[in-house]
Every structure is written in structure tokens, then in C-alpha cells.
Amino acid sequence: GAVVSQHPSWVICKSGTSVKIECRSLDFQATTMFWYRQFPKQSLMLMATSNEGSKATYEQGVEKDKFLINHASLTLSTLTVTSAHPEDSSFYICSARDLLVAGTYNEQFFGPGTRLTVL
């Protein structure tokens, strides 16, 4: 089955530093990957849609200069939280869709998430 990995699984950083999170589709190609943020006991909120070889599409209210997204290949997307602050502490989850089964009921496959804590 389709597997999405994320690295790191958790990270603690000091306020003001930048943190990079990687999302990889391990056994399929994903032209499009998605980045979500989830605060404790809350729902998943889509932050941006990452397209291979082009600029990401950000949801309203998400600062694109703060959350830098790069989709360098069909299997890798990265999210960099720049100048992180305590309010950025959250669970960041990526997901991807296997285009070979696009159009079927096959939904997005989610990575295991990265828990970011900013001190």
C-alpha cells in the first residue's frame, strides 16, 4: 500500500530558529502533496498544497513567507517553519495522493506527523 513518511517525528527548537520537515512518498509518485496543521484536540487544517516543480498554493491566513514549502521531486516535499515561535508549536502532517489511482475513491495517504515544540 501507499506509504508516506515524515522526518523528524518530533522536534524541539528555540524561538527564532528555523525547522525543516520532510515528507516522502515511499512507494508511489505524488505530483501533489498537502500540508496540514493540527492543534491538540482539534481538527486538521489545510495549510498549503504543494505541487512538484511549481509554487505552493497557500490557504487563506497562512503566511507563505513563514511556512516555506518546496516540492523538489515527485516523492519529496519539505516544509520549513522560519523564525519559529511558541505559537507555531503544533502537529504538522503531510499527505499525498497516488495519481495512478486518481479518480477512484482512493483518498489521500497521510504521514505519521511531526510534533513541533518551540520553546
Added chain:
Amino acid sequence: GQSLEQPSEVTAVEGAIVQINCTYQTSGFYGLSWYQQHDGGAPTFLSYNALDGLEETGRFSSFLSRSDSYGYLLLQELQMKDSASYFCAVRDREFVNTGFQKLVFGTGTRLLVSP
């Protein structure tokens, strides 16, 4: 605006049947999905309804009524491992040829299964 409303918490005992409702109001609609998420884990896909009616997948079934903007997830023969959060999600934009879609998630329902 867009909203998907779910009960915040549901409790049940092992072996019971539980129904988790979802009412939605979104700008577009291309199907209703259900996801399960254990604490600290990734959401995992459970079920999808594009058309009205009932979809059955093992112990889980999902129902959709597009005219009522309503769906539910039915869990039968509950097990302790079913204790998790359950999210409905509407696909409100869809471009099949590019793979682009937008999933809008519901507020989530925490299911607690007791012995």
C-alpha cells in the same frame, strides 16, 4: 463559510454499535470521507461516499444524504482498539487530472470504548 459539525465525544462499550454524525456546509462537494486518528498518529482512511446511500466495509459503514448535507459513520461490534478520534472530511475541490483536491475536515469526534 465552510463547516462540518460532529459530536465532540461519544462513549460506548465493547460489542456495541455507535453512530457518528456529520453535517456539512461547504462551497463545493465531491464526496464525504471518514478518517480514524489515534492519539499522536496519522489519520487513516476508513470510508468514502460520493453518492447517496450506504457503503459497507467490514465493521464500518458510512452513509450519505447529499440533499440533507448529512452523513454518518456506523461502527459495529466495537473493540477497545476503536477508541480514537474520527473525522469526516468533504472533498470540496477536485481536479482529477492534476490530483489537486482540497479536503475540509470536520471538528472530530472522540470515541471512547470501555470494557
